[in-house]
Amino acid sequence: MTRRVAVAAALVVLTLLVGSRWVTNRSAVLANQRSTVPTAPATGVAQPPPAPEVTPSSTPVPTHVAAPKPKPKRAGSGPFGSLRTTGRKQVALTFDDGPHPVWTPQVLDRLKTANVKATFCVVGSQVRKHPELVRRIVREGHTLCNHSWNHELDLGTKSVKEIKANLELTNNEIRKAVPNAKIAYFRHPGGKWTANAVSVARSLGMQPLDWDVDPRDWEIKDAKVIGSRVIGGARSGSIILMHDGGGDRKGTLSACPNVIKNLKTRFGIAPLR
Template structure:
């Protein structure tokens, strides 16, 4: 049997025969137009924006509460609470601060002795170093000593324990040695700035706190007459019973204090006052 070598075209279903001319035409047109088109760049391709998921940051953990230890300041002792008493209401106590001074202390001492008066000298111990003969002279004249700290630190209540101990106890030892072993019976806080610790420390070492109720502010040097007038007015109006007068024999020029003292002592005597010491 002879093999049939005729080329047979594939049988196209009747429903597609009508579509072939249109398809051929489209392919022909694309083949002619495509070479004329510019090449597509990657950037010309349509893109779908990619949105990263939004991650809400975690709130930071709250820090642990800080433990604050509140330290109460040292209670300040009111000066009125430690005002000293005198033996009776007809006694006046003269006190002199910030010495000894080689110029002013001897002049004040001479006035007191001439009028038969006594006084308490509140000495800064650093001033007593090198003036031991003068300290002994004060004691030999019948006067008494008061510790007024080592350096006159008016912020003494704010210092640490060692500093306070040196300013109070160390100063007392220096003064007693300078005086040949004479007792130091009082402590007066610089500036009148007291604390419970300062008052108790001085008492533990045999010194009673010493304050005042008459203050003419002679250290401002307002003039001798102004000093006299201030003392007279304060004694008559504020503290007629047992006045403790604050004056100065050191810390600067005390010429006005010396001049005022010459008038004050006779006036106090005329008012019926005797001169004495605060009760230790």
């Protein structure tokens, strides 16, 4: 009897030892699993979205940015696409039919005093006679414009070949006086534009230059009338036609100071380029 009790007690002790080791090992396994499994986010706490998976793209990455396309040039508003206004607030002064040995220097003096630049539409035959005046025009920062060889009012009605010869002869004479001179514009005598005249001018790199204010100083000698016509007709962007050659220009000269002062105050005066 005593021996049976002892055996039974030994079995109980052995069972307890084996169970304790199993529990210890199981706890270690569970702890290891908890350390490798992500903890579930707490309820009600916003979590950042998972990072997007990055995969190689088959689209090539550009190595440079293309330059913006240039804006188209503004079309003219005069006959056959000629330029009638400046396209900005400032107005432009233009003087035709020179250079003249008496009037052109005085016009230049008035412009210099007012610190204003203008455009001189020169006649080729006059350039040949007075190249020193063309040099002064350029030296003082004014713009040159081809105004035909001898102020031919019917030039635009002639053949393309004749028109081209006339304009090239004038340009060549200008460049004899001022080598490499920039001649950006052509103004047809009397504004008698034709499609052929415009086409030839453009083919030679010159923009046809018209106007929108004409005080008719080529026939009116009264300075007050000339001044009032310019001041009354001018608006933002006006191209103003006056003359430094072709006749008596005392009225134009007398009108210049007041005209320049008024236009500078109202709009500003800027050269055509």
